Amino acid sequence: MAPAPVTALRVLKVTQGGREHLEDLVATEEPLALTLGYSTPLGREQRELAVTMRTPGNDFELAFGFLFTEGIITSPEDVLSIRHCSGSEARGREGNILKIELSENLSLAPHIFQRQSFISSSCGVCGKASIEAVRVHAPVPCEEDTLRFDADLLGTFPAKVSTQQRVFGVTGGLHAAALFDTAGALLALREDVGRHNAVDKLLGHALLQGWLPLREQILFLSGRASFELLQKAALAGVRAVCSVGAPSSLAVQCALEFGITLAGFLRENRFNLYSGEHRLLDPMATDVLGARPS
Numbered sequence: 001m002a003p004a005p006v007t008a009l010r011v012l013k014v015t016q017g018g019r020e021h022l023e024d025l026v027a028t029e030e031p032l033a034l035t036l037g038y039s040t041p042l043g044r045e046q047r048e049l050a051v052t053m054r055t056p057g058n059d060f061e062l063a064f065g066f067l068f069t070e071g072i073i074t075s076p077e078d079v080l081s082i083r084h085c086s087g088s089e090a091r092g093r094e095g096n097i098l099k100i101e102l103s104e105n106l107s108l109a110p111h112i113f114q115r116q117s118f119i120s121s122s123c124g125v126c127g128k129a130s131i132e133a134v135r136v137h138a139p140v141p142c143e144e145d146t147l148r149f150d151a152d153l154l155g156t157f158p159a160k161v162s163t164q165q166r167v168f169g170v171t172g173g174l175h176a177a178a179l180f181d182t183a184g185a186l187l188a189l190r191e192d193v194g195r196h197n198a199v200d201k202l203l204g205h206a207l208l209q210g211w212l213p214l215r216e217q218i219l220f221l222s223g224r225a226s227f228e229l230l231q232k233a234a235l236a237g238v239r240a241v242c243s244v245g246a247p248s249s250l251a252v253q254c255a256l257e258f259g260i261t262l263a264g265f266l267r268e269n270r271f272n273l274y275s276g277e278h279r280l281l282d283p284m285a286t287d288v289l290g291a292r293p294s
Contacts, residue, residue: 003028003030003056003095003096004028004056005027005028005055005056005057005191006025006026006027006028007025007026007027007028008023008024008025009023009024009025009026010022010023010024011023011024027055027174027193028055028056029053029054029055029193030053030054030055030056030095030096031051031052031053031054031093031096032051032052032053032054032056032059032062032096032097032098033048033050033051033093033096033097033098034048034049034050034051034052034063034066034067034098034100035047035048035049035085035097035098035099035100036048036049036100036101036102036108037099037100037101037102038101038102038106038107038108039102039104039105039106039107040107046099047113048113049072049112049113050066052066052194052196052197053193053194054192054193054194054197055174055191055192055193055194055197056095057191058190058201058204058205059084059098060082060098060204060208061190061200061201061202061204061205061208062192062197062200062201062204063082063098063100063204064076064079064082064204064207064208065199065200065201065202065203065204065205065207065232066200066204067079067100068203068204068207068235068236069199069200069203069231069232069235069236071136071137071235072102072108072112073102073106075207076207076208077103078102078103078106079100079101079102079103080101080102080103080104081099081100081101082098082099082100082101083098083099084097084098084099085097085098085099130227130231130250130254131250131253131254131257134231134234134235134254134258135257137235138234138235138237138258139213139235139237145215145239145259146215146216147182147215147216147239147240147261147279148182148279148280148281149182149218149240149279149280149281150280150281151280151281152269153180153182153184153218154218154242154263154266154271155266155267155268155269155270155271156184156268157178157180157184157218157220157242157266158220158222158244158266158267158268159268160178160180160184160186161176161178161186161189161220161222164178164186164189165189165191166191174191174192174193174198175191175192175193175194175195175198175221175222175223176189176190176191176198176220176221176222177189177190177195177198177199177201177202177219177220177221177222178190178202178219178220179202179206179214179217179218179219179220180217180218180220181216181217181218182216182218187217188202188205188206189202190202190205195221195222195223195224195226195229196228196229196232198222199219199221199229199232199233200232202219203232203236206236207236212236212237213236213237213238214236214237214238214239215237215238215239216239217238217240218240218241218242219233219238219240219241219242220241220242220243221241221242221243221244221245222243222244223243223244223245224243224244224245224246224247224248224264225241225243225245225246225247225248225251225262225264226247226248226251227248227250227251227254229241229251230247230251230254230255230258230260230262231254233260234254234258234260238260239259239260239261239276239279240260240261240262240263240276240279241255241260241261241262241263242262242263242264242266242271243262243263243264243265243266244265244266245264245265246264246265247262247264247274252274252275255274255275255276256275259276260275260276261273261275261276261277261279261280262274262275262276
């Protein structure tokens with residue numbers, strides 16, 4: 001069984017009125033090791049693929065999302081089984097090791113176990129190489145792009161997410177990623193201490209639900225929009241991303257390359273739009289372009 005998503009600690013609260021010892025809840029951060037079983041010409045092998053620091057919970061979705069956004073699997077059928085290791089197999093890391101058996105038909109190149117060879121790491125070369133790496137795996141943009149939504153809709157997302165962030169509500173220390181439809185309904189939400197993990201959990205859920213590609217949904221990010229998160233969005237077929245924080249230059253470049261509508265600095269009644277203006281139904285929303293919210 002995986003550790004709890006929150007941890008109770010004894011803390012000293014210091015205020016102008018004095019000091020008080022009390023119990024506080026913090027978000028749990030634990031390592032999760034992903035171990036793959038896969039076929040080779042010499043038979044089945046097992047190797048540790050990666051270790052990520054995460055908030056326990058939705059570990060299977062995290063694994064599916066990670067494997068998908070790293071280009072290792074393309075569908076749930078590529079995974080024969082997935083489970084937490086326990087007992088002697090866990091080697092003292094109970095609940096923190098996932099054993100994943102991949103399909104017999106799925107072949108892996110040996111270099112996949114070198115973390116720097118993953119898609120997301122190509123940004124260490126240059127921006128152009130990073131986007132080229134995503135292009136190899138990302139779905140071809142749909143010719144019939146029907147995604148349109150009211151500009152005012154985006155401003156309703158932060159409050160809707162805030163009311164549903166169960167662990168954030170008691171710890172204040174987690175990132176959130178959420179999917180909305182064009183009517184503003186919250187379809188799914190995942191939390192984690194790592195913004196990348198939150199997105200992987202969400203996309204893993206979408207993959208398992210058979211929702212991909214996500215051409216008619218809007219991805220919400222509670223923090224900033226980095227290139228890696230736009231990369232994951234592109235791989236999942238997402239056509240609109242909005243973030244409470246700022247995007248990076250490479251994130252904007254990625255959004256432009258893959259036809260993604262990207263909004264940043266999202267507040268209740270304003271945002272900056274960096275790409276994909278044609279999807280906004282309200283032409284007045286273009287007034288926010290170039291004006292950074294204070």
